[in-house]
Amino acid sequence: MHAFAPLKGEETADVCVIGGGYTGLSTALHLRQKGYDVVLLEAERVGWGASGRNGGHVGTGQRADQSSIEKWVGAEAARGLWQLGLDAVDTVCQLIDTYHIDCELGSGNLHLAAKPGHAHELQDELEHLESIYGYQQLSYLTPEAVAELTSAQGFHGALLDAGCRHLHPLKYVLGLARAAAEQGVRIYEGTCGRPATSGQSGEVVTAQGRVIAKHVVLGCNAYLGKLVPQLAGNIMPINNFVIATEPLPSHLLPRVNRDNLSMSDTLFVINYWKLSQDGRLIFGGGENYSSRFPRDIKTFVRPHMLNIYPELEHTEIEYGWGGAVGITLNRMPDFGRIGEHLWYAQGFSGHGVPTATMAGKLLAEAIDGDTTGFDLMASVPTHRFPGGTLLRWPGLVAGMLFYSLRDKLGR
Numbered sequence: 118m119h120a121f122a123p124l125k126g127e128e129t130a131d132v133c134v135i136g137g138g139y140t141g142l143s144t145a146l147h148l149r150q151k152g153y154d155v156v157l158l159e160a161e162r163v164g165w166g167a168s169g170r171n172g173g174h175v176g177t178g179q180r181a182d183q184s185s186i187e188k189w190v191g192a193e194a195a196r197g198l199w200q201l202g203l204d205a206v207d208t209v210c211q212l213i214d215t216y217h218i219d220c221e222l223g224s225g226n227l228h229l230a231a232k233p234g235h236a237h238e239l240q241d242e243l244e245h246l247e248s249i250y251g252y253q254q255l256s257y258l259t260p261e262a263v264a265e266l267t268s269a270q271g272f273h274g275a276l277l278d279a280g281c282r283h284l285h286p287l288k289y290v291l292g293l294a295r296a297a298a299e300q301g302v303r304i305y306e307g308t309c310g311r312p313a314t315s316g317q318s319g320e321v322v323t324a325q326g327r328v329i330a331k332h333v334v335l336g337c338n339a340y341l342g343k344l345v346p347q348l349a350g351n352i353m354p355i356n357n358f359v360i361a362t363e364p365l366p367s368h369l370l371p372r373v374n375r376d377n378l379s380m381s382d383t384l385f386v387i388n389y390w391k392l393s394q395d396g397r398l399i400f401g402g403g404e405n406y407s408s409r410f411p412r413d414i415k416t417f418v419r420p421h422m423l424n425i426y427p428e429l430e431h432t433e434i435e436y437g438w439g440g441a442v443g444i445t446l447n448r449m450p451d452f453g454r455i456g457e458h459l460w461y462a463q464g465f466s467g468h469g470v471p472t473a474t475m476a477g478k479l480l481a482e483a484i485d486g487d488t489t490g491f492d493l494m495a496s497v498p499t500h501r502f503p504g505g506t507l508l509r510w511p512g513l514v515a516g517m518l519f520y521s522l523r524d525k526l527g528r
């Protein structure tokens with residue numbers, strides 16, 4: 118796709134969106150569908166953030182489990198949030214369909230139990246989602262049934278969710294950008310936007326210009342930096358890494374992933390993988406909590422892949438990359454509004470392909486006067502990381518290391 122020029126001079130718009138990932142682009146597209154005039158500013162290129170770098174899994178529900186959500190918000194709101202999670206997957210599919218986005222859309226996710234105890238938890242989850250929410254897309258697979266679908270090693274059972282989707286994340290975000298531009302969203306790349314005041318007006322200042330708007334939407338997620346300091350302590354950027362193998366030979370493809378599912382395990386530092394259309398294994402695993410990526414991402418992630426697929430010992434790893442995941446303490450996204458003019462949604466905690474897309478839809482509805490869905494998402498209590506913006510790292514690193522150590526212990 119061609120590059121969009123940086124903003125030079127002054128623009129006026131109904132809404133100025135900051136950030137060209139799923140949140141920003143989906144907001145912009147849904148606002149255009151309602152007739153709003155929209156300017157979108159992206160500091161780098163559209164899709165440069167997590168939206169162009171992720172694993173492409175489009176999971177159902179919310180990132181936090183429904184039993185926890187019920188405790189936090191009560192049964193009725195939990196039901197609404199579950200439904201929003203299903204609507205999020207539908208919204209992704211509808212956008213792909215409406216705007217003819219060619220992004221390798223596939224179906225089904227296999228969630229594999231990495232420890233014996235996790236297999237029981239998956240069975241309990243199935244029972245809970247069927248009985249309380251009437252969700253009928255799940256089946257529990259024994260290790261023998263898992264072995265028919267994949268040669269992945271070391272698992273104790275799995276939950277197959279036929280309602281999940283998967284896709285090529287960069288093709289999806291570039292498709293959204295193309296559609297937004299075709300629908301009349303004015304996109305500026307290489308343009309870092311800064312809200313002039315904290316929500317007291319709709320002015321956004323850039324290096325070479327400014328935008329005067331009624332509303333400003335922040336879709337910067339883990340790349341927010343110090344842009345709006347009062348939001349920074351609500352999320353934590355964590356680096357997560359992905360590799361792509363060479364195209365697998367035809368005899369290995371059905372062994373590794375017979376039905377072209379997305380797959381993930383139940384570890385705290387999750388491993389997740391799927392095949393690309395050209396037969397590569399796209400494998401995500403390993404994270405770090407520093408400001409830097411490991412020097413050699415391919416070497417960093419490969420052992421995680423070999424633990425699960427030892428038969429890929431001689432398979433070449435051709436690409437490796439990383440990106441920042443914006444996590445919250447309870448793994449539920451952080452939706453809110455500052456003053457009259459500034460709206461935000463962030464902290465999708467590794468579940469943003471559907472949820473950030475949905476956030477855009479809900480932000481557009483809220484700006485248009487229907488805050489039902491937005492308010493429901495915003496009603497989930499969010500907690501600031503202990504230590505706020507300055508001191509959140511040491512506590513988080515200790516916590517993360519504790520949980521990743523627990524991954525290595527049996528249970």
Ligand SMILES: Cc1cc2nc3c(=O)[nH]c(=O)nc-3n(C[C@H](O)[C@H](O)[C@H](O)COP(=O)(O)OP(=O)(O)OC[C@H]3O[C@@H](n4cnc5c(N)ncnc54)[C@H](O)[C@@H]3O)c2cc1C
Nearest residue numbers: 136138139140160166167168171172174310440468469470
């Ligand atoms: C390695 C990895 C794997 C993942 N795997 C999955 C997965 O399989 N499934 C899933 O559901 N989720 C996954 N996620 C999470 C998902 O990618 C994110 O939740 C989602 O992309 C967030 O979208 P976003 O638009 O909010 O943020 P981003 O896509 O990060 O976009 C934010 C944009 O804002 C821009 N920006 C920041 N500041 C400014 C500014 N001042 N002015 C202008 N622009 C600015 C940035 O340049 C960036 O492009 C993964 C994330 C990573 C990193």
